[in-house]
Amino acid sequence: MKGKEFLDSLDHEAEAFDSAVTREHYLNRSGQKDDLALEPIFRRHQRLFSRETVEALSGPHLRDPRLRPLRELAIFGYLEEAARPFTEELAHRETVDTASWNGQEVPYRSLWTVVMNEGDAGRRHELDRLRVELSAAQNGIRESRWDALYARTRELGYRSYYRLCDRVGDLGLESLLAQMEPFLWDTDRLYHDRLETHLRSIGVAPAQAERSDLSYLFRASQFDAAFGSERLVASLEATLRGLGIEPERLRSVRLDVEPRPRKSPRAFCAPVRIPDEIWLVISPHGGQDDYRALFHEAGHAYHFAHVKRGAPFAHRGLGDNSVTEGFAFVLEHLVYNSAWLQEHLGMDDPSEYLAFARFHKLYMLRRYAAKLQYECELHQGSDVRGRAKRYSDLLTAAVGVRYAPQDYLFDVDDGFYCGRYLRAWTFEAQVRRYLESEFGETWFRSTRAGRCLKALWALGQRYPAPRLIRRLGYQGLDARLLMEELL
Ligand SMILES: [Zn+2]
Numbered sequence: 392m393k394g395k396e397f398l399d400s401l402d403h404e405a406e407a408f409d410s411a412v413t414r415e416h417y418l419n420r421s422g423q424k425d426d427l428a429l430e431p432i433f434r435r436h437q438r439l440f441s442r443e444t445v446e447a448l449s450g451p452h453l454r455d456p457r458l459r460p461l462r463e464l465a466i467f468g469y470l471e472e473a474a475r476p477f478t479e480e481l482a483h484r485e486t487v488d489t490a491s492w493n494g495q496e497v498p499y500r501s502l503w504t505v506v507m508n509e510g511d512a513g514r515r516h517e518l519d520r521l522r523v524e525l526s527a528a529q530n531g532i533r534e535s536r537w538d539a540l541y542a543r544t545r546e547l548g549y550r551s552y553y554r555l556c557d558r559v560g561d562l563g564l565e566s567l568l569a570q571m572e573p574f575l576w577d578t579d580r581l582y583h584d585r586l587e588t589h590l591r592s593i594g595v596a597p598a599q600a601e602r603s604d605l606s607y608l609f610r611a612s613q614f615d616a617a618f619g620s621e622r623l624v625a626s627l628e629a630t631l632r633g634l635g636i637e638p639e640r641l642r643s644v645r646l647d648v649e650p651r652p653r654k655s656p657r658a659f660c661a662p663v664r665i666p667d668e669i670w671l672v673i674s675p676h677g678g679q680d681d682y683r684a685l686f687h688e689a690g691h692a693y694h695f696a697h698v699k700r701g702a703p704f705a706h707r708g709l710g711d712n713s714v715t716e717g718f719a720f721v722l723e724h725l726v727y728n729s730a731w732l733q734e735h736l737g738m739d740d741p742s743e744y745l746a747f748a749r750f751h752k753l754y755m756l757r758r759y760a761a762k763l764q765y766e767c768e769l770h771q772g773s774d775v776r777g778r779a780k781r782y783s784d785l786l787t788a789a790v791g792v793r794y795a796p797q798d799y800l801f802d803v804d805d806g807f808y809c810g811r812y813l814r815a816w817t818f819e820a821q822v823r824r825y826l827e828s829e830f831g832e833t834w835f836r837s838t839r840a841g842r843c844l845k846a847l848w849a850l851g852q853r854y855p856a857p858r859l860i861r862r863l864g865y866q867g868l869d870a871r872l873l874m875e876e877l878l
Contacts, residue, residue, distance in 0.1 A: 399458050401439065405464055406704035408436040410664055417481060417661035421672050422651035427482040433472055440468035444845065445547065451803060452828050456853070459561070460709035467806060477536035484529050486653055490521040495687035499525050504656040504676050507606040512595050519603035519795075527797035534800065537775040545773075553770040556807045557774070561711070561855060565686045567810055569765060571760035575789060578877065582757060585750050586791045600792040609751055615678040617738050623681055624648070626735045627689055630725060634841030636693065643696045644689075647672040660691035660719075665707045665851070679744070682726045697848035699839045710852030716815030717856055718848065721822050727752075730833045738830050753877050754790065761789035762802070762809040770807075774788030775800060817854045822847075822874040825863040 418424035438444060448462040471478065488499040497505055502522040509515040541552055549555040557564045587597050595604045624646065628638045636646065647670055654674050661670040671692045675681045694715050698707045715846045725731045727748040732741040765785045769778050782799035794802075826834040826843070835842040849857065857867045 395455065398455055398461065399514075400704050401444070401448075401461050401465075402457055402703050404439055406708065408432065408439055408468075409464075409704070413661050414663045417663060417670050417672070418798065419486065420659060420661075421670075422648055422654035423590050425483070425486050425653070427479055429479060430477055430868040433695045435473060437535070439870050441471050442469065445469050457703050457705035460705040460852075463559050464709055466547065466555070469547070469599065471537040471805075472541075473543045474536045477532050477539060478866065481529060481532050481536065483623075484532065488525050488529070490525055492518060492521065493740055498874060500653065500655055503606065504674070506603045507680075508612075508676065509607065512593075512599075512604065512844050515603050516601055516605055518820055519575050519601065523795045526801045528638070530797065530800055534775055537800070540805075541775075549848065551771050551773070553767055553807075560806060560810075562807055562810045562814075563857075564763075564767060564807065564810060565743065567813060570761055571813065574870070574874060575757060575760050577874070578757065581878065582753055582867040583791055585753070589747075589750060590792075597791070602790075602792055602794050605754070605790070605792055606770075609754075610676075611679055611747060614744055614747070617732075617736055617744070618679040618682050620675055620681065621683060622736065626682070627685055629735060630686075630835055631689075631693070632720075632729070632736055633838075634837045634844065635838030636841060636845075641693075641696055643667045644669050644671055644692045644695060648675060648697055658688045660695070662691070662695040662708065665695045665704075666700055669695050683723050686726055687723035689713050690722035693722070694718040694848045695851075697845050698851035699849045702851060702853070706853040707851045711814075711855035712852070713811045713814035713818060713856040714852045714859055715855075716761060717818035717822065718844075720815055720819035721738040721844070724823060725817060725835055728832070728835070731835055732837075734833075749877065756813075756873075756877070757789045758786070759809050759816075761785045763807075763813060765809060766803060766809060767802070814856050814868060817868045817870045817873055818860055820876065821860055821865055822863065826874055830868060 397877065412429060415424075415427055417428060417698060419427045433440070445462075445465050448458060448465055482512075485499055489496040490499065490502060491497075492505070495802050499522070502518065502525075506515055506518050506522065509518055544552045544555050547555070549558070553564065556562060588605065589608055590597050590600050593604065593608055631638050643666055645668070654672075656674050656676065658673040662668075667693045671685075671785070673681065673685050673688065674703070695707075716771065727745060729745060731742050732738040732744065738744065765778075765782055769775060769779065779796035779799040783794045783796035786794040786802075826840050830837040830840040847859065847862070861866055
């Protein structure tokens with residue numbers, strides 16, 4: 392088959408595969424299906440990830456822009472194929488494992504929600520210990536899964552998983568690390584000072600603080616009254632209308648708010664068919680966190696729902712996820728916009744909430760900077776075992792609360808997704824600065840701003856974030872704006 396025809400047929404098959412996998416994940420994570428049956432889907436589309444396809448896409452090639460995203464899919468699929476039994480086992484365990492608490496069996500996936508709502512520090516630590524124990528008991532599966540991924544990495548001729556992700560995913564890990572290291576230094580004092588104040592406000596002595604205390608702190612129930620659940624979906628719809636988007640006419644975005652016991656507590660967006668069937672799934676547990684999660688996932692959903700129909704799948708559904716994460720943060724950030732808070736939630740003086748939100752952002756960036764550092768070290772090695780202490784040391788130092796060493800694999804996403812987030816925060820700060828300078832602080836009320844966003848959304852992930860940002864007049868991704876607002 393000639394180059395172009397070969398890529399055409401791969402592109403079609405990639406779409407069928409991705410759609411089936413995303414639907415399966417949607418059903419499992421939304422609690423409608425206990426198992427995650429990926430095996431038949433991978434078998435049906437085996438050709439996408441065969442060694443022959445990987446090689447055909449890796450040779451010297453025609454300059455087709457679909458090549459890079461399709462190669463990335465093929466290589467990560469080739470790796471995942473070897474890891475799949477462990478991925479499925481893990482998903483099953485995470486769905487069915489339970490812990491006994493107060494005479495009740497709490498599902499593993501609900502534990503985090505219970506932890507963040509537990510006001511008593513002693514009980515919270517005890518509960519989190521139950522979560523960590525369950526997670527630790529699953530670690531053998533995680534270790535075997537990484538063994539399988541690493542073995543295939545070497546088989547493809549890459550020295551390490553770090554090297555593979557950096558090359559294939561075009562992440563620029565070295566320069567990202569070089570930007571984040573001074574960030575950790577520069578914000579250290581400020582962060583730890585604020586952390587201490589916040590911890591004392593919830594009655595926790597800084598020396599005794601654990602990760603679960605931050606999930607309680609960031610649950611921030613003191614703001615619940617301002618972030619009522621009855622306005623949650625309505626405020627999103629009103630915001631979209633302000634941007635010239637009619638949510639009721641855009642039938643492709645479907646909201647799943649139904650409570651189910653095995654539904655993942657983390658909100659997520661499942662773009663099953665781009666741009667025609669996009670699921671927006673949330674598990675409301677109340678308060679500002681729900682608003683942030685809904686607006687973030689809505690950012691993904693409306694991004695995918697506006698992608699130009701008819702573009703190759705490689706540009707609609709593959710490519711640099713920093714782009715869709717960046718747009719997710721653009722909407723999420725409205726919840727930190729003083730004018731938005733006044734207009735949509737009727738908050739008279741949002742200053743206390745805004746200070747809290749800035750601290751949260753700083754925490755996120757420091758946590759992800761430390762994760763990046765840890766994952767770079769982890770994935771330069773050839774065995775994930777024995778890294779638990781290093782994980783705990785790095786995260787505890789950057790975040791200032793104790794991280795359980797047992798989470799050393801639970802807290803790692805495939806393919807350096809932490810790097811995509813860090814790039815996305817940078818991208819978002821630049822997009823937002825552009826929107827503010829063109830349309831003012833109340834850009835969310837401007838249909839012209841909406842048109843500008845829709846024009847960018849239409850491109851899907853055709854361009855990686857560093858190139859897409861050039862359309863707004865920047866030279867490339869630049870973390871300075873982000874640092875400025877935090878310092
Ligand atoms: Zn996201």
